[in-house]
Amino acid sequence: MFHTILVAIDGSEVSKQSLNTAIDESKVWKADLHAVYVIETGMLSSIPIDNTLEVIYSLMENEGARTMDECRETATRAGVELTTHIKQGHAGNEILKLAEEINADCIILGSHGKSEIDRLLLGSVTSHVVRHSPITTLVVRV
Numbered sequence: 001m002f003h004t005i006l007v008a009i010d011g012s013e014v015s016k017q018s019l020n021t022a023i024d025e026s027k028v029w030k031a032d033l034h035a036v037y038v039i040e041t042g043m044l045s046s047i048p049i050d051n052t053l054e055v056i057y058s059l060m061e062n063e064g065a066r067t068m069d070e071c072r073e074t075a076t077r078a079g080v081e082l083t084t085h086i087k088q089g090h091a092g093n094e095i096l097k098l099a100e101e102i103n104a105d106c107i108i109l110g111s112h113g114k115s116e117i118d119r120l121l122l123g124s125v126t127s128h129v130v131r132h133s134p135i136t137t138l139v140v141r142v
Contacts, residue, residue, distance in 0.1 A: 092128030
């Protein structure tokens with residue numbers, strides 16, 4: 001039985017499917033539902049700190065806010081209340097940290113992110129979470 005479910009969202013099609021799965025699970029268990037979008041700031045560490053970095057970060061933040069708004073609308077249409085979070089840092093670590101903060105007992109995330117290349121450049125966020133999560137972790141495959 002789950003009381004609090006956390007779903008990781010990155011705006012990809014598989015994360016949208018993960019949200020739908022999380023909504024279904026939250027209905028079954030009558031669980032609180034949280035969604036997290038992580039701005040990967042590690043990718044920005046090699047960019048000189050100037051206006052360029054601020055513009056890039058602002059664009060990423062805006063994308064996260066838009067994505068969370070879409071998720072909230074999807075959940076509302078399904079009759080589920082959704083609490084959203086936008087974090088920054090390493091996605092895998094931030095997902096695990098938030099799961100602990102909200103006392104989640106289930107994490108739901110997609111089998112891969114926006115592009116397959118992220119596995120090569122960043123390592124797989126999903127693999128990291130599955131490997132390090134002390135709670136039930138559901139991987140949605142499309």
